[in-house]
Amino acid sequence: MTEKLYEEDGRLATFEAVVRQVAVADGKTAVMLDRTAFFPTGGGQACDTGRINGVRVTAVEEIDGEIFHYTESEPDFAVGDAVTGQIDYEQRFARMQAHSGEHIVSGVAHNLFGAENVGFHMDGLLMTVDFDLPLTDADMARIEEKANEAVYADVPVHAERYSGAALAAISYRSKKEFEGDVRIVTVEGVDRCACCAPHVARTGEIGLIKILSRISHRGGVRITLIAGREAFRDYRDKYRQTLHIAGLLAAKHGETDLAVESLIAQNKELKNAVYAQKKRFCAAVVARQEFHAGNAVVFADGCDMDELCEISLGMLKKCGGVSVACAGNDADGYAYVITCRGVVMNQYAKQINGALNGRGGGRDEMIRGSFRASKDEISRFFETFEVDRP
Ligand SMILES: [Zn+2]
Structure with a gap:
């Protein structure tokens, strides 16, 4: 059995040994020594790597008290040779x-x-x-x-x-x-x-x-x-991160967490303010519109989906049919939101998307998605589009 030098001295990185066997099996070369500082896997700790006479040892295994050193290439030493082993000590x-x-x-x-x-x-x-x-x-x-x-x-x-x-x-x-x-x-x-x-x-x-x-x-x-x-x-690494965050927030040393809390609170306030502004903007867009006896189609460039929803819902009061809100341009297409009070709009999604090269859907009274169609094509389609009223 191999003498286990690592059991006596964990700090032993370089050692002399005599080769007892060099075996090749399954394309792997295993070297057995009379003594070794290479630790095989055990106790939750991974095996050592290192070199024997300069030949790289990539894995080490203990089988029945014998330590097998698996090498990357076939070694040029033979049974009986004295060799020097060296483990990767920093890792160990x-x-x-x-x-x-x-x-x-x-x-x-x-x-x-x-x-x-x-x-x-x-x-x-x-x-x-x-x-x-x-x-x-x-x-x-x-x-x-x-x-x-x-x-x-x-x-x-x-x-x-x-x-x-x-x-x-x-x-x-x-x-x-x-x-x-x-x-x-x-x-x-x-x-x-x-x-x-x-x-x-x-x-x-x-x-x-x-x-x-x-x-x-x-x-x-x-x-x-x-x-x-x-x-x-x-x-x-964590201190470097903390210093960086403290610098970005101009926070005092030791008060980075308070500065982040304050930033989150400010962000929440800003979000609320933006939300209120969007609501006012959408209400203004709706207010400018005339009443449409049939379907209403509003193009509001630059609006996001939330705003299109707001405008589409707002326009329900100012039209007799479906309310369509779109944002985009002829080259890139248009995002859309379509609502109709008391009508499950999703049953018309296929028909509408088919006509305007679109995709999207939804449930209940609202569908949303995008069209690959021009402003004129969209307007013309909704001039004659009709839903069955319950
Ligand atoms: Zn342990």
Whole structure:
């Protein structure tokens, strides 16, 4: 079996090893070494990538205690050769920061509230944890604060293997009946949990733990969190955004939210004012019209659909037939709204659209859409168009 160097030292990035086997199967080349710092997938953490003697390692897998390093190309080294392995350490360190941060949060939630971590997932460096208790936002704030205090305390993180009676004698989070020996990761004074993944050596390396969200989930909660460099990047990016927004709103530092609230209120006032203006404008358009014994067709260029509705409805009082309001031009066509009191206009939509190369419809007394026809064609069509009155 491969000696797992990553279990002893998560910071080991470069190592010497001897090639034990090079196998090609299904077009993939797998390299087995006598020892490795490459972590295979496990405990929610993705596998390492890196190089062996310069050959790119794209995936790593553990099968029955043996570590398989899958390489991008066929290597030029052979069984018995001494090689140098190198993992992509920046990626590994970020994952260790994140994963160790998760252990601390889970440990603190357990210590403070007796909550059990019943689900853990890492999507890149974004983590989700499911707890079995309906923890509140205030609870999460306490957990987050305590977790960060554990970072400031810079306590050691270490892993030991236990089995048999020794395993049965110790207490650790989410204790299950494991067979054989179990690797227990301890964050001193904070958490103890069975885990196979590499972790930071001291909590101070994590830097920052941030819980991003909390939602109800299966009687408990699901939180998302980040830690380490990813949390710093998130803070940097969000602060940059906040500064940009504050600059745009000429808001004082720390009052960006108030400035946004005020902007939304102003926007609402403006919308109301515009709405009132539109109503006055439409009423003026209708007032200018003469009474039409038959259908009324009003062309109101520049009007939007809301205004066409307003005008069409307003014209019902000034005509004996259907009321048509249009906006547009002969080149691009016309938007239309057609209403008729007491008549389900949609039953005529096909006929009208067919005659004026249009599309659209509606229900009850109003239909809306567009015509690909000229002003004259529209006017002429509605001179003779008739609906059946109930
Ligand atoms: Zn773990």
